[in-house]
Amino acid sequence: MTGIREQPRASVSAGRPFKALYAGNASSVMQRGWLATRSTNWLVVVSGFFEPIFYLLSLGIGLGSLVGNVTAADGHDIPYAAFIAPGLLATAAMNGAIYDSTWNVFFKMRFAKLYEGMLSTSLGPLDVALGEIGLALARGALYALGFMVVMQVLGLNLSWWAIAALPAVLLVAFGFASFGMGITSYMTSFQQMDLINIVMLPMFLLSATFYPLSVYPEPVQWVIQALPLWQGVELIRGLTTGVVGVGLLWHVLYYLVMILLGLILTTRRLRALFLD
Amino acid sequence: MPGPVITATKLVKKYKDFAAVDGISFQVAPGESFGLLGPNGAGKSTTMRMVGAVSTRTSGDLEILGLDPNAFGPEIRSQLGVVPQTDNLDTELRVRENLMVYGRYFGLPRAAVAARASELLEFAQLADKAKAKVDDLSGGMKRRLTIARALINEPRILLLDEPTTGLDPQARHILWDRLFRLKEQGTTLVLTTHYMDEAEQLCDRLVVVDKGRIMAEGSPAALIREYSSREVLEVRFGSERNADAATRLAGIGDRIEVLPDRILVYSSDGEAELARITELGLHPITSLVRRSSLEDVFLRLTGRSLIE
Amino acid sequence: MTTVRARRFGAWYVAEHRLLVMRSYLQTIVISGLGNPLLYLYAMGVGLGSLVSSNMGAGAVDGVSYLTFVAPALLCSAALTTASEEFTYPVMLGFKWNPTFFGMNAAPISPGQIIDGLIIATTARVVVTSAVYYGFMQLFGAVPSAWGFATIVVATLTALAFGIPVMTYVATIEQDTGQIAMLMRFVLLPMTLFSGTFFPLTAMPVFLQWIGWISPLWHGVQLARVFAYGASEPAWLTVVHVVYMLALVTVCWAWSRRIAARRLNK
Numbered sequence: 001m002t003g004i005r006e007q008p009r010a011s012v013s014a015g016r017p018f019k020a021l022y023a024g025n026a027s028s029v030m031q032r033g034w035l036a037t038r039s040t041n042w043l044v045v046v047s048g049f050f051e052p053i054f055y056l057l058s059l060g061i062g063l064g065s066l067v068g069n070v071t072a073a074d075g076h077d078i079p080y081a082a083f084i085a086p087g088l089l090a091t092a093a094m095n096g097a098i099y100d101s102t103w104n105v106f107f108k109m110r111f112a113k114l115y116e117g118m119l120s121t122s123l124g125p126l127d128v129a130l131g132e133i134g135l136a137l138a139r140g141a142l143y144a145l146g147f148m149v150v151m152q153v154l155g156l157n158l159s160w161w162a163i164a165a166l167p168a169v170l171l172v173a174f175g176f177a178s179f180g181m182g183i184t185s186y187m188t189s190f191q192q193m194d195l196i197n198i199v200m201l202p203m204f205l206l207s208a209t210f211y212p213l214s215v216y217p218e219p220v221q222w223v224i225q226a227l228p229l230w231q232g233v234e235l236i237r238g239l240t241t242g243v244v245g246v247g248l249l250w251h252v253l254y255y256l257v258m259i260l261l262g263l264i265l266t267t268r269r270l271r272a273l274f275l276d
Numbered sequence: 277m278p279g280p281v282i283t284a285t286k287l288v289k290k291y292k293d294f295a296a297v298d299g300i301s302f303q304v305a306p307g308e309s310f311g312l313l314g315p316n317g318a319g320k321s322t323t324m325r326m327v328g329a330v331s332t333r334t335s336g337d338l339e340i341l342g343l344d345p346n347a348f349g350p351e352i353r354s355q356l357g358v359v360p361q362t363d364n365l366d367t368e369l370r371v372r373e374n375l376m377v378y379g380r381y382f383g384l385p386r387a388a389v390a391a392r393a394s395e396l397l398e399f400a401q402l403a404d405k406a407k408a409k410v411d412d413l414s415g416g417m418k419r420r421l422t423i424a425r426a427l428i429n430e431p432r433i434l435l436l437d438e439p440t441t442g443l444d445p446q447a448r449h450i451l452w453d454r455l456f457r458l459k460e461q462g463t464t465l466v467l468t469t470h471y472m473d474e475a476e477q478l479c480d481r482l483v484v485v486d487k488g489r490i491m492a493e494g495s496p497a498a499l500i501r502e503y504s505s506r507e508v509l510e511v512r513f514g515s516e517r518n519a520d521a522a523t524r525l526a527g528i529g530d531r532i533e534v535l536p537d538r539i540l541v542y543s544s545d546g547e548a549e550l551a552r553i554t555e556l557g558l559h560p561i562t563s564l565v566r567r568s569s570l571e572d573v574f575l576r577l578t579g580r581s582l583i584e
Numbered sequence: 585m586t587t588v589r590a591r592r593f594g595a596w597y598v599a600e601h602r603l604l605v606m607r608s609y610l611q612t613i614v615i616s617g618l619g620n621p622l623l624y625l626y627a628m629g630v631g632l633g634s635l636v637s638s639n640m641g642a643g644a645v646d647g648v649s650y651l652t653f654v655a656p657a658l659l660c661s662a663a664l665t666t667a668s669e670e671f672t673y674p675v676m677l678g679f680k681w682n683p684t685f686f687g688m689n690a691a692p693i694s695p696g697q698i699i700d701g702l703i704i705a706t707t708a709r710v711v712v713t714s715a716v717y718y719g720f721m722q723l724f725g726a727v728p729s730a731w732g733f734a735t736i737v738v739a740t741l742t743a744l745a746f747g748i749p750v751m752t753y754v755a756t757i758e759q760d761t762g763q764i765a766m767l768m769r770f771v772l773l774p775m776t777l778f779s780g781t782f783f784p785l786t787a788m789p790v791f792l793q794w795i796g797w798i799s800p801l802w803h804g805v806q807l808a809r810v811f812a813y814g815a816s817e818p819a820w821l822t823v824v825h826v827v828y829m830l831a832l833v834t835v836c837w838a839w840s841r842r843i844a845a846r847r848l849n850k
Binding site for chain 2: 019020023024025028029031032035036039112113114116117118119120121122123124274275276
């Protein structure tokens with residue numbers, strides 16, 4: 001029509017792929033989540049804090065009386081409660097992140113069509129992913145903080161390194177949340193969503209949460225060491241029990257890779273689902 | 277004269293082998309009210325999604341506000357208001373919060389959004405429902421809230437996909453009134469519909485779409501003039517005798533369409549045709565003379581009824 | 585004629601309907617029905633058991649191996665979890681979200697029969713799940729007593745003694761504000777953890793032991809242990825277990841029927 005609007009488009013769009021995915025406005029998605037939580041189900045959210053505490057009290061005290069002490073990674077004995085507390089903390093991080101990034105997301109994606117609405121604004125898929133994950137992490141951080149206070153009161157933090165367990169918990173939660181959202185995007189029915197629980201439960205029971213890995217035959221150990229929860233449990237246990245070495249960085253690296261892959265997966269899926 | 281705000285050239289969208297949109301070209305001028313009229317599955321919604329920069333075209337060219345949606349999705353979307361076919365309001369938030377949060381998605385300052393939200397609640401006649409839960413609103417109210425939400429960023433183009441489908445007649449009229457006001461204020465409207473009355477009320481210009489292609493283009497009046505007669509006579513003989521009667525009506529009117537339940541006679545004078553039918557000794561159970569509508573245009577172009 | 589049949593067999597029609605619905609999540613039922621016993625018996629019985637026995641020697645918990653001690657508890661707890669699935673969301677669904685119960689009530693099926701039907705269908709699922717679980721217990725060599733098979737009946741009774749009161753409560757919920765999630769968190773979970781399941785109740789401080797005394801799970805687990813490995817306890821206590829659980833079942837069953845009638849014929 002008019003010649004005015006002719007732009008050197010090729011050169012402009014070369015640097016575009018990232019800007020088309022991310023508008024730098026993930027915080028608006030987090031605000032939305034905070035508002036929604038406040039006005040609907042805050043009691044349920046608060047209650048999530050008690051779940052790991054119940055486990056800790058029951059198993060730490062009751063089972064602890066049967067088990068006695070457990071040998072820590074550096075060879076000296078620690079009370080059973082101090083052994084399982086970091087396991088429960090890592091598990092709580094995983095469960096919180098997974099719940100927020102799977103069931104919650106599934107509902108918003110398939111029924112509420114919430115993301116369809118968000119992505120017809122200037123938000124990009126990465127804004128949505130980071131916003132949702134950010135909210136899950138904020139919630140996870142609160143739980144973790146509460147749990148660590150309880151650990152401190154019960155004398156289960158054996159070292160000052162325990163303070164570093166807090167960011168470690170967030171790292172673990174980030175890893176699970178970024179993957180959870182991507183995987184959920186493939187799910188189309190409640191029956192398929194049940195599969196997530198079917199994967200989570202064995203991970204919870206087997207990842208050296210309740211007893212050291214040495215209980216298993218060697219090949220089983222290898223499989224479990226490949227699982228993300230074991231990596232998280234070991235990282236956090238190292239910090240709260242004060243058995244700290246450079247080796248812990250491998251667990252950190254594991255999670256950094258997991259986060260990166262998870263974000264790529266989630267963003268691609270959101271793009272494919274809502275912007276194709 | 278300013279250039280068009282939307283230019284689509286040979287636009288194609290394929291899902292695997294199926295072409296939902298199969299080479300559509302059109303332009304929309306600023307301030308114009310432009311409609312896509314067609315039956316369900318014609319490719320209207322797919323076209324709207326491409327114009328809304330949430331669907332990538334398979335081939336062809338598309339320019340929205342001078343930008344290519346493939347590369348400038350967020351920038352384009354920041355200038356659009358979108359009213360999707362099914363309401364996707366945030367049911368976990370209350371009415372006013374829906375507007376506030378949506379405004380924040382555009383990165384607008386909180387104070388600006390707050391002021392705008394109050395204005396829009398007035399506009400949508402929902403001011404007294406500001407604190408209500410979304411689920412407690414009626415269908416018409418939800419629709420108006422969705423439109424208010426789409427206006428939060430003061431969009432240059434408002435996209436409406438089947439804006440009144442599923443609403444009762446009263447709610448439709450309220451909504452049309454609101455949309456008409458927007459049109460008067462100079463907002464560019466692009467809407468899809470399968471209701472001809474809606475297209476006639478709201479559209480300055482429209483394209484008739486079927487099976488992913490454009491069948492005709494023009495203003496409602498021009499389309500009716502071109503593809504139909506001034507009046508239509510509808511006669512019913514009862515479902516058993518319809519086909520038989522139709523054979524005896526040959527030569528009456530400019531043109532005849534035989535539908536399963538009735539016969540349409542196109543003519544400039546419907547009453548005169550009815551008189552001729554009675555002279556032939558045929559006595560329809562019911563008869564009706566009406567003005568031609570877009571429904572007739574669609575029937576003429578595709579041989580099918582718009583609402584099936 | 586058909587009305588008379590519906591009046592007589594209504595509960596069975598409702599049960600049949602429930603079982604048909606269960607087919608839609610058959611995949612989950614089968615996987616968890618086979619996976620859960622395998623997983624829990626291995627992780628808790630064998631894995632955790634090796635820690636316990638290295639600390640206290642074999643036969644240190646209640647005179648038997650940890651696996652033998654914990655297996656009946658895992659069985660009862662699994663049965664109870666199954667029942668609480670069936671007695672929460674499906675009940676909420678039928679009364680509120682997708683009110684099929686109102687449709688049934690409009691047909692010649694009485695509210696009481698709807699409750700009976702739900703209980704029949706759930707009992708069927710729990711019995712099958714428990715029998716499978718028991719099979720795995722045998723495979724793990726966790727049941728020394730010849731009377732062990734009776735634990736299937738005990739587990740079912742335990743499941744109903746908890747599940748039916750839950751249904752009674754859920755049937756009264758008019759507005760969903762997350763009560764079921766709260767119930768799971770603040771009743772089901774603590775009960776599972778503090779009812780002498782993973783360790784004898786006496787390992788807890790006295791001020792926490794009351795949870796076990798009022799919990800149907802503790803009564804069920806203790807009774808199951810009597811059958812599974814001949815756990816020794818006074819005869820009167822065994823009678824208390826049975827009476828307590830039966831009382832919960834009958835009282836809450838009748839109560840649920842009344843609530844259903846009130847709600848559906850409002």
